[in-house]
Each structure stands twice: as C-alpha cells, then as structure tokens.
Amino acid sequence: MTAKESSIPDLPGSPVGLRERKKIKTRQAIRREAYRLFREHGYDATTVDQIAEAAEISPSTFFRYFPTKEDLVLTDEYDPVLVEILRTAPQGTSLVRVVRTGVLDALREILRVDGEELATRMTLVLNVPALRRRTYEQQMQTWVLITEAFAARTGRSANDMELRVAAASINAAMGEAIMGWARNGCTEDLVELVDQALALLETGLRDGP
Amino acid sequence: MTAKESSIPDLPGSPVGLRERKKIKTRQAIRREAYRLFREHGYDATTVDQIAEAAEISPSTFFRYFPTKEDLVLTDEYDPVLVEILRTAPQGTSLVRVVRTGVLDALREILRVDGEELATRMTLVLNVPALRRRTYEQQMQTWVLITEAFAARTGRSANDMELRVAAASINAAMGEAIMGWARNGCTEDLVELVDQALALLETGLRDGP
DNA sequence: CTTGCTTATGACAGTAGCTCTCAAAATCGA
DNA sequence: TCGATTTTGAGAGCTACTGTCATAAGCAAG
Numbered sequence: 303m304t305a306k307e308s309s310i311p312d313l314p315g316s317p318v319g320l321r322e323r324k325k326i327k328t329r330q331a332i333r334r335e336a337y338r339l340f341r342e343h344g345y346d347a348t349t350v351d352q353i354a355e356a357a358e359i360s361p362s363t364f365f366r367y368f369p370t371k372e373d374l375v376l377t378d379e380y381d382p383v384l385v386e387i388l389r390t391a392p393q394g395t396s397l398v399r400v401v402r403t404g405v406l407d408a409l410r411e412i413l414r415v416d417g418e419e420l421a422t423r424m425t426l427v428l429n430v431p432a433l434r435r436r437t438y439e440q441q442m443q444t445w446v447l448i449t450e451a452f453a454a455r456t457g458r459s460a461n462d463m464e465l466r467v468a469a470a471s472i473n474a475a476m477g478e479a480i481m482g483w484a485r486n487g488c489t490e491d492l493v494e495l496v497d498q499a500l501a502l503l504e505t506g507l508r509d510g511p
Numbered sequence: 512m513t514a515k516e517s518s519i520p521d522l523p524g525s526p527v528g529l530r531e532r533k534k535i536k537t538r539q540a541i542r543r544e545a546y547r548l549f550r551e552h553g554y555d556a557t558t559v560d561q562i563a564e565a566a567e568i569s570p571s572t573f574f575r576y577f578p579t580k581e582d583l584v585l586t587d588e589y590d591p592v593l594v595e596i597l598r599t600a601p602q603g604t605s606l607v608r609v610v611r612t613g614v615l616d617a618l619r620e621i622l623r624v625d626g627e628e629l630a631t632r633m634t635l636v637l638n639v640p641a642l643r644r645r646t647y648e649q650q651m652q653t654w655v656l657i658t659e660a661f662a663a664r665t666g667r668s669a670n671d672m673e674l675r676v677a678a679a680s681i682n683a684a685m686g687e688a689i690m691g692w693a694r695n696g697c698t699e700d701l702v703e704l705v706d707q708a709l710a711l712l713e714t715g716l717r718d719g720p
Numbered sequence: 721c722t723t724g725c726t727t728a729t730g731a732c733a734g735t736a737g738c739t740c741t742c743a744a745a746a747t748c749g750a
Numbered sequence: 751t752c753g754a755t756t757t758t759g760a761g762a763g764c765t766a767c768t769g770t771c772a773t774a775a776g777c778a779a780g
Contacts, residue, residue: 321727321776328728349765360730365767398716435644458720463691465720467684467708472716474683475676482672499676506715507607507681511667511674530747530756558736569759574738721780728775739764746757 329367332357336374337422345375345430372436375426381444383408388451397452397468402500405476410493421488428484441477445469475499538576541566545583546631554584554639581645584635590653592617597660606661606677611709614685619702630697637693650686654678684708 335356339348350371354361368374387404412420427433449469453460479499483492502510544565548557559580563570577583596613621629636642658678662669688708692701711719 319777362731363729366728371766396717397720431648435648438647439640439644452720456720462720463688463704463707464711466691467687467711468716468720470683470687471680471712474679478676478679479672482675495672498672502673502676503680503712504715504717506713506717507677508605508713508715511606511661511665511671511677528748571760572758575757580737723780726777729773734769748755
C-alpha cells in the first residue's frame, strides 16, 4: 500500500495528518520550555507543573509525552545506530576496536548535527545526580543490546563474563570521557577524548596509570 | 553512619550511654524488618510506612535513621578500607595492579565476615533498578576518593583523564563481576570472578573478546 | 456535511517518597 | 533531682507519578 519515495521515512511537512504534526509540535514545546526553565531555575527547582504551564498543557498531558521528568533530558535515539555498527562490523575484530572505529564515526556525525543539544544535555547530566544515575542505567541497557549483537556475530554467549566485563568497561570509559568533556565546558574535541579513553582500554591498564 | 555492627571499633562495655545503644538497636530493627518485608513482598511493594510499623517506630523516625529507603540496602562502610589500601600500596604500581592485590584481599575478608549479608544485598541490587542506579553512583563516589588517594601518591592530578578513565573502568568491571555473581545465585567464587575481570583490563581488551 | 470511530486532552483523585515543624518524652550531665 | 540535650511521634505539605473518566479534537466514509 505504500510507494516508498524517500529513504528517510518521516519528514516534517510529510503527508502525515494534522494530529501527528500537532503532537510533534507539543513535544518540542515541552522540551523547549523545560530546558529554558532548567537553565533559569535549575533542574530540581523546576516542577512538572511549571513545565506544563509554560508549554500550555495540563500536567497529566506532560506524562503522556514523557514517562518521567528525567526522560526529558535522557531520551536517546542513538541505540539503533550503535547496534547497526556492531552488526556490520568486520569479523574477527575485538569489541573495543570495533567501537573505536565505528562508534567514533557515529559520534562525529552526532556532534555535527546535534552538537549544541548534546552539550546542553551532558552538562545537565553532569550536574544533576538523578540524571547521572539514569544515564548509567540507560547506557547499560544499550550495552546489553550491543553485547548481544556482538555475541551473535562472534559465536560467544551473551552471558560470557569476559564480554560483559569488556562492554561495561568500554561503557564506563566512554561515559567518563564524555563527563570530562562536559566538566571542561564542552570545549575540547570529544571524539579525541573518547578515542584516548578507548585506547587505554585496548592496550591495557598495565601500561597506564 | 559510623555504627558498624560487625567490626573492630566498638567494644562491649564501652562508655557509650543507653541512648547510643538504643539507636543501634533501633537501626538494626529497622533493617531487619525491612529485609524481611522485602523478601516477602518485594522491594517496591514495601512502603516505608510498613517498615516503620513493623519496626515499631513512626514513619518520620525512619528517615532519621536512613535518609532514603534505598540507603537501607546501600549503606556501605567499606570506603575507608579501600582508600587505606590505596594509600599504603607500594609505589610505582599501576592502579589496576594495586586493586587486584589489595582490594581482593579486602573482598576476601568481607566475604568471610559479611558474606551472607553481601549476597542478600547484591541480589536486591541486581533485581531492583532503582538500587542498581544508586549503587553505580555510590561506587563512583568511592572511586573519586580512590583516584584522589592514588593521584596524591603518584604525583598525578586527580583530574587526570587517564586516571579517571582507568578508575571508572575498573569500577565497572568489578561491578559487572559482582552482578554476574549475584545473577548466578552467589554460588561461584566472587574473588576469582573479580580477579578475572581485572586481569582482562590489565592485559588489555585487545586480547579479549 | 454528517455520522461514527479513534485518539488526544484535561480535570481530578490518589499514592509513595521525602521534608519540615513543633511539642512531648526520654536520656544525660552535674 | 534539675536543667539541658537529644530523640521521638504526629501531622501538614510538597513533588513525582498513576490512574479514571468524560469531553473535545481530528479523521475516514457515506
């Protein structure tokens, strides 16, 4: 029933109905007003009711768009990208090497497109404990997917302890690099920071600090 | 937060008054009843009010003993031990090596003394998302102390990115080992699991999965 | 245009975790 | 024993979050 004209599914202004467009607009409005209030008064000091009022919706509507207040900041649409990288990576390569090549490419692209927003979000994550916690949890869920994809390709079990440890370490190293980036005001070259962190893991901590 | 139940400092017959002893008893009672309720009905399904009633205190008193419900499970008195290990470790050793020797010794001791409770707690942490999050955050705070201690001894800056990345990775690797242990019913040799995880980091992920 | 279906919305009530205040009771030092 | 300090219980209140239900907005077909 569909003639696929474009490789990218949904474009703004597509023949999607008015309802869909309104939802997108509402979603954007909520996030925009929320970020503004966060900047002005801080994350904790901003209540959902205030966000709802600023976005001109009812508080209950807020939770139809974002399951929790934290999800305003943490919604992350990069997971499929990562999993895809892992699945199309060449055989016989170590996990850290695959990440160090593929993921860094993806990160470059993300920075190019959403660099500004990424900086805002990571700065919030750095400074709000609750967001830090959720971020780690969320990233670990991503890495479960990644280890499964990698395990399937290499014949290992997804419960392989070595694989899990490697994934968790890589995740932590990348997270620490990103937090360091945010701590220094998002001015340095994030790709290089992450690459250095992964290099340390690849060659082994014996040679490091 | 200092009243350890099963350690060296407090001697019976100490000059502690009745008040102190009562506080310790209350604290133990709260934890005991809470663990029982958690086992019977689950963590989320147990409210603070129920815990307070079971421990025969008022709900407001509960929060005088534990700042949050999560702290019931996560209160951790091993931090000073870790920092001490780092400070007394021989010079010129890599962080991962120091941990692999010193921390494993400490872990052995902990297992010997509190093994039962550690298993209970880690199983809870494994199965309750909120606890997992807090655990990671808490461990990271511990590792801030550790990196500071290590940095002071080696002349590095505590903001040294390599050091931070190493610490975060080691933390993640150990955490993953412990979670794997809990996932398998706390039956395997935890010390060996952690040692294998750290060995992987020490020699480098290039040789691993 | 109108009819009927689906979906989005708002108002409202309720729960749990957590904070704060204040007065009463218990404990302690002298 | 008395006065000072600490612990406690009671209760009000705040915020995140979850439900329910009737209404309203979009939408597809006749």
